[in-house]
Amino acid sequence: MERRNFIKKATLTGVGLAVGTSLSRCTDVKNQSNQQQNLTKGPTAICTWRFTKANAVAGKALMQGKSALDAAIEGVQVEEDNLKNTTVGKGGAPDRDGNVTLDACVMNPKGDCGAVACVENITHVAALARKVMEETPHVMLAGKGAEDFAYSQGFKKEELLTQSSKSAWQTWKKSSKYNPIINIENHDTIGMLTLDEKGDIAGACSTSGLSYKMRGRVGDSPIIGAGLFIDNQVGGAVATGMGEEVLKTVGSFLIVELMRNGKTPQEACEEAIARIVNKNQQYKAFQIAYIAMDKQGNTGAYCIHEGFTYMKYQNGENIAISPDYYYHPKS
Numbered sequence: 651m652e653r654r655n656f657i658k659k660a661t662l663t664g665v666g667l668a669v670g671t672s673l674s675r676c677t678d679v680k681n682q683s684n685q686q687q688n689l690t691k692g693p694t695a696i697c698t699w700r701f702t703k704a705n706a707v708a709g710k711a712l713m714q715g716k717s718a719l720d721a722a723i724e725g726v727q728v729e730e731d732n733l734k735n736t737t738v739g740k741g742g743a744p745d746r747d748g749n750v751t752l753d754a755c756v757m758n759p760k761g762d763c764g765a766v767a768c769v770e771n772i773t774h775v776a777a778l779a780r781k782v783m784e785e786t787p788h789v790m791l792a793g794k795g796a797e798d799f800a801y802s803q804g805f806k807k808e809e810l811l812t813q814s815s816k817s818a819w820q821t822w823k824k825s826s827k828y829n830p831i832i833n834i835e836n837h838d839t840i841g842m843l844t845l846d847e848k849g850d851i852a853g854a855c856s857t858s859g860l861s862y863k864m865r866g867r868v869g870d871s872p873i874i875g876a877g878l879f880i881d882n883q884v885g886g887a888v889a890t891g892m893g894e895e896v897l898k899t900v901g902s903f904l905i906v907e908l909m910r911n912g913k914t915p916q917e918a919c920e921e922a923i924a925r926i927v928n929k930n931q932q933y934k935a936f937q938i939a940y941i942a943m944d945k946q947g948n949t950g951a952y953c954i955h956e957g958f959t960y961m962k963y964q965n966g967e968n969i970a971i972s973p974d975y976y977y978h979p980k981s
């Protein structure tokens with residue numbers, strides 16, 4: 651990656667707070683980690699995209715002394731219940747045949763994990779992934795088996811296709827070609843990383859996947875190591891965006907391993923994006939973003955295109971951060 655060619659940009663925005671800076675890339679990363687080292691870090695929650703409420707719910711749960719995993723699942727559920735969010739939970743966009751199928755995974759500080767893929771009729775799939783982790787000898791359940799397991803655990807059967815998602819799908823069906831819009835149509839997976847007051851890290855990831863995907867398609871989000879990875883000795887990482895590309899590079903595991911080997915969360919996210927763009931000439935056509943956090947509560951993020959934001963709750967403050975990005979078209 652040609653770091654010198656990057657347009658240098660970092661923005662921090664929060665409620666009542668807006669700070670914009672233009673710094674060189676290297677200075678930017680160095681300053682960021684210096685600032686972070688000086689912070690008194692307490693319980694911390696970060697999540698993909700501008701899911702302000704979800705992140706605040708997780709952050710406040712951590713402040714009340716809840717465990718990292720409890721807080722992550724509580725936070726993610728805010729979006730699973732949000733009917734206006736068309737890429738997570740109830741209200742998610744359907745596949746091309748009109749079925750809403752959800753994917754999720756969770757990972758706890760002990761390194762245990764649970765996942766569900768291609769599940770229909772269940773809203774709280776991150777909580778279901780936790781049940782797979784805690785109540786079965788398996789890591790992942792898919793399709794009808796996952797759905798039946800949900801009922802056995804007391805989850806309700808629910809209609810996930812809302813009228814507005816149905817109308818949008820019907821309009822899509824009439825169009826001749828599927829051409830997703832970067833950052834808008836199909837990239838709103840909620841991935842959350844939480845650091846609790848004991849210093850333990852956990853994570854959760856929940857999505858309806860790409861809008862109008864093929865029936866049965868599963869992306870990165872429920873795949874441990876791709877969509878999410880936690881190592882409680884090192885930190886965690888989570889992905890959003892074109893899942894096929896994250897799967898090919900096992901992106902979240904890669905980031906945690908890079909941090910283990912001394913990279914900051916920011917540097918590790920940049921390297922993981924570099925692995926993708928260096929291998930795939932088509933990278934201008936899709937978005938991928940990673941967020942990462944280490945054991946001290948230092949965080950980082952990087953993405954291919956402008957337009958990605960992540961939320962960070964720390965020291966009682968919930969701020970939106972727009973990280974730098976790889977691809978800068980010449981104007």
Ligand code: ASP
Nearest residue numbers: 837838839859869891893
């Ligand atoms: N990563 C998700 C998937 O490929 C999509 C997204 O983040 O919106 O299923």
